[in-house]
Amino acid sequence: MNEGVAAKVRAAGGEIYAISSEPQVLAGRASADWKLDFETFGDPHHEIVGACRERGWIDLFVNEHLAFLQASAGIENDWAPTHPKGYFQPGVLALSAEGRVLYRWRGVPTHKNMGGATERPTAEHVWTRIAQALESGADAPDAPLDTAPPLDSTGIPWPVFASLLIANGWFMNARGFKSVRHVALAGVRLLAFVGAWIAAFTWLPTLPVAVALAGWLVFITPKLRWVGQEFQDATASTG
Secondary structure (H helix, E strand, O other): OOHHHHHHHHHOOOOOEEEEOOOHHHHHHHHHHOOOOOEEEEOOOOHHHHHHHHOOOOOOOEEOOOHHHHHHOOOOOOOHHHOEOEEEOOEEEEEOOOOOEEEEEEOOOOOOOOOOOOOOEOHHHHHHHHHHHHHOOOOOOOOOEOOOOOEOOOOOOHHHHHHHHHHHOOOOOOOOOOOHHHHHHHHHHHHHHHHHHHHHHHHOOHHHHHHHHHHHHHHHHHHHHHHHHHOOOOOOOOO
16 A cells, blocks of 8 residues: 555554454464564455455455466365465455444446456555545445545456466466466467468468368367456456
8 A cells, every 4th residue: 555545544543453364373474474564364264354344344355266377376185275265355444433424435447457467546645535524524424435546457358368377378278367477478479479360371271271270279268268257357257
């Protein structure tokens, strides 16, 4: 979170906490690696998230499809058990000392935002809404769900993102990215792949090249469909 906003929250008598669907040991490791100055709690069984839902504070989306992320991590048995109920999508919840909802936002996973990987409300916007709610008095009603905040980032078109995943798997499988560097390498790989097909159609007999391309499309299409199912899309499913 923006350091200036964090200071404003604490100056107003509040505190910031992060909840992760990872177990506590991994949540703590991430907190140390990212040098966070607030506490991070692991909630792999969704006990905290469930309590928030039961109290009517916020209801986060949950993705129970873990096969793609497990395969991308190169782990056969370790990744999925750390998320026994899947992983919950991002959300922001601000409460007063009395339990009044000052602000709430939940990420809606779509293919446009890469299954929830991008598009968060800006920290300044969240703080502005919280400050307004505090000024409205203790008897004011709970803040409604913020459905159209200004975002700190935007996704990329799904066909482009899916193509980069395939490129990261050397055009045989879709594989997730472990760093921004891998995204860049996949982009270079994708351009080279497209260029190779263009060169093949230009310099080689058209029929065998077309047959080869058609064969690859038949091979890769089911894998693309599978990836589309693994990346949660709330606009196309009930989950």
